[in-house]
Amino acid sequence: MDVPSGTVSNYRFSFYSPSEIRALSVLEVANDAIFDNFTGRVIDRGLHDLDMGPCTDKDLCVHCGFDYLQCPGHIGHIEFSKPVYNPLMFDLVVRLLKSFCFKCFRINEVPTLVGCLKLLGFPETLLPYQPKQYIMANLIGLPASELRKLALKEMTATSRTLCKRCNTMSWMSRHLNHQQIEVKPAKETKGRINRAAKKNEELEETFEPGEVEVWAEIEALTSSNTPRPVVTFEEGVATGELDDLLESVRERLKKICPNTQKFGVTTPDLVRDMLRCVWMQDSAILRTVLPFLNAVSSKFQYATDVCFMDVMPVSPNICRWPKRMGGTPYESSVTALLSRVLTRSKRLKEIYEYLSDNNWLTSDGRLNVAAMEKQSMGDSSLALTPARSIEALNSVWVLLQAAVNGVYDMTRSVPPTGLEQRQTTVNSSKPHPGFKQLIDKKEGWFRARIMGKRVQFSCRSVISPDPNLCVHEVGVPLYFAQRLYFPERVTAFNIDKLRALVIAGPDKYPGALAVELPDGKVQNIPAGDSEDAVKRRLNMAQRLVTPQPGMHSGWPAIVRRHLEDGDFLLMNRQPTLHKPSMQAHKVRVIKAPWAKTLRLHYAICKAYNADFDGDEMNGHFPQSYQAKAELAHLSAVPFQYLAPKDGTPLAGLIQDHVIASVKLTMRDRFLTHDEYLD
Template sequence: MVKEQFRETDVAKKISHICFGMKSPEEMRQQAHIQVVSKNLYSQDNHHSPLQYGVLDHRMGTSEKDRPCETCGKNLADCLGHYGYIDLELPCFHVGYFKAVIGILQMICKTCCRILLSSEERKQFLDYLKRPGLTYLQKRGLKKKVSEKCRKKSTCPYCGAFNGTVKKCGLLKIIHEKYKTNKKVVDPIVSSFLQSFETAIEHNKEVESLLGRAQENLTPLMVLNLFKRIPAEDIPLLLMNPEAGKPSDLLLTRLLVPPLCIRPSVVSDLKSGTNEDDLTMKLTEIIFLNDVIKKHRISGAKTQMIMEDWDFLQLQCALYINSELSGIPLNMAPKKWTRGFVQRLKGKQGRFRGNLSGKRVDFSGRTVISPDPNLRIDEVAVPVHVAKILTFPEKVNKANLNFMRKLVRNGPEVHPGANFIQQRHTQMKRFLKYGNREKMAQELKYGDIVERHLINGDIVLFNRQPSLHKLSIMAHIARVKPHRTFRFNECVCTPYNADFDGDEMNLHLPQTEEAKAEALILMGVNGVSYCLACGSVILHFCMSSTLYFSVASESCILQVTENIPCFPVTLWTGKQVFSLILKPSDDCAVKANLRTKGKQYSGRGEDLCVNDSCE
């Protein structure tokens, strides 16, 4: 499948803003096409036919070239895929938002769900939030202040209920130390609990040491009910954007099932059947645990059994998102390591670094670099072997017809030559390795496209990784040379931060005349020093000497080869300062330069160096 050249549209558009947030369960349902309920992947009658309402239902797209999507009817190349959803029997903590959930629980009352701020403090913080143009760091600092004030409050200013410390306890567990206090307690429930505890202590002294360990376990269901009861006017004080989602969206009650195209089934040649993706297998485990919890609730099983199943469901939902969790109990640890969504995104092999920032591209080459002082600073030597593979689509016209015919006759083996021909009114390409090239050359017409080899004078982009600033990729003029390394003038090492101890660099060949012109003008090596090196810049002796001593790391001299108006002082052009700096054998040239300064003022344009040993 041939890639088409990207061309921007003429319509100018401006993005107003970008907002990141959480999807609510209702938005997930609206985005999805089906509800996935079956834990089985394939039908029992036909092992190659995916089961309806299963994880591999083809209404969520297709992963096979010869089978269209059952929702939109498009093939694998055109269908982007469609989502499904799974309704969880019991809510679970989202492993990515777990820290945020604890933060909100520390800021709200666990009885009336109001934020633990007095009326004056609420008004003060709300006034601060209404200021226009608040930066991210200012909002982050404000959230820290609100959290600190809330955590210092032990009783709710609205309902008077006692609020203890909320903290993480084990894997995806939250506890509220509601009964751990030495102060006078106002909350009636806590007071009655402590009174009954005192009665128990009278009968058994060993119970006294357990008072400090008495705590309330905040399950996902309890947290969800608390978050749903948070008043709308308190949500801005939690530093949450109402457009991005509500606090209750931080917990999982519904899971999105991704399209089939990002989790394809791979047919195994060694054994009958298919190898399923990690995400597919994790989704089947979640559906299986969902069904188990549902059956246990209907049959009236013991609470302990349901709680264990709930813990397993919560773990599987966490591993579905991030499979590198720490602190998993041995009895719940998975037997096989899988890749979750986090592992697909992060790291060197993830989507961002592996497929977006550093993806494979066409019309590029990579090899070791070596120095060549005979090249100009704006040139790069490209090996013949690379030049035969990198091609440029040149359109045949009256001016280049004979040259294009010569390239077609040479074919792909001889440089300069051509690899393909595309006729004007067809999309078919003809490979020049086979067929009668002489006949093809004679049949060339205006408007045909010849994919010719890279030749001398082509504009190429040269890049060294890591690309840390804009000078890490610059435009050079190609010079096709023998051998197998990219070569360039060592004066250009500094912007690339390159050395010749085995470094490799990338070369890209622009595919349109517009791209070549843009690269040369905006990214050309000469453009970097053009402002000072052009002939219209005039420098007097003090300026040129200061520039010389600041730029040169070793002893250098300046030579003047052009007659510059020298009354009342001698002048140098920027071009002379840059292009005529010589490297002497010792420091005598600099001393001679300073001794003969008066001689230069005569305006005769003579050499500043008077020592014959300096060349």
């Protein structure tokens, strides 16, 4: 079998296109039932279909034939009848809606944006005008990432003025619970129109000689009166005209906002068409300001479609292993969230099938309001009137968006006001955590399972003062000393000592925890005072011998002995701000049974920035003679007296100076000759 080999040259993060998700998927999940109520087996085409991998240790994957230990898992997908917002891109969509005109669908011309585009390498011939010198002076020297951030900020934070191209007031937009977007035209006032017209005149005066002619040519190419074909990147043939899409979007905007004083709710497919209009006319600007759109443009016919979802991937079974209680399977929290998405997607599909059966949809899948009103007037036996159908469609659509949001972020899955009762959840008293909650904060996967692993051969406890210790010593409780061990090799010089430690066992201090034989086998030393345990410890001690040249290449046996006085612990207090925050201390074991804290001398606290009001410190026990030598001769406390930064002393006892000053300045204080010299 030829195994391919190679090296990774580069990598990047990107979004899957709908076609890529369908190609990677092994099946479309279409059944909202998960387990059979009588047998407990999984349902075909459900969220735990065995095509996506085994669900128990006894199952075999239908797709690859491996068991749960060998099957890597395979993804499925859920199809949506209508698009929904991509939760990861929703905030960007809301910002982009503030960046262009809702009539000509061209990006607003902002002086700072033009300056950023020029510095980012935008073609000079495509710039609407040359930015002023004072604007360029403020931008020169900024890195490309900062220029893009500033360009996006200025592009989406412009004041609502007249569009320079079509003299139309801009629109206002806002979101509701990260699930819906509302828009309405800005109120036109005489003063605002005059100020906007004056501002446009000032911009026109900034043109250099010859630029007006170039701009006139560009305007002629991008004029709304000139039909421009929409070209697919996949097929390379014309599929429509820009004017048709512009006209359709304008008509739908008028229908949702007949009254300019109130906000109208848009739908994801309308917002998607709006961004498509912008992409077809100003894709060069969007590619420059948002490079990821340039990266995904090869996957999508319109790069802005990455902000929407027509299909949703379903993670493999191994990533959401079902729980079992009394032999009955139960879905995990991730499966419960996906089940809610699937249920609402099916409801939306049923409504569309009902609308299609009544011929209430146009050829492109949009609502045919005229046909709905005409048919409802002549037929009174309809189960749903046109108004009720539209209301049901919009309600289920919003609930589907809330369910999709909940898979990624629990906080964005709250249904809008009035739709709370229609939300169907399992164990609704406590919402299921989304992907963000699973990886976020201290309880998340990264900090709890990757970054927050427990360190071996270390201890951690509260520190307390002990002036009886030397400055270079650390007091370690007996509890820690009996659990930390050092692998000491058996030689002719220490064999008697190590035999005594093995006989003492793990319960008595000083003792040992295990013996590692020359062949690599590890034997735990039996604990307890029973006759059998004592005999076994004596037998293990008698079998300890010095290294034999003819056996196991002369490799010695190793005894894992307890931490002892004179060993070194590498002490660390977080945050580790400089090198002296980690120093090697000699161990003095505190054998009092009630001792639970690590003890330090007062004079060493400055290096650690530590005090004794509840601070905790870590102690790391080296596991080799080389590490032990480095701690003794490089990292020990006597070698860390001066700060590496500027050579100032780190060790010192401030309290002693204060006490001495108080005693010296007390009233009627007289010193003897010996006291004065001391």
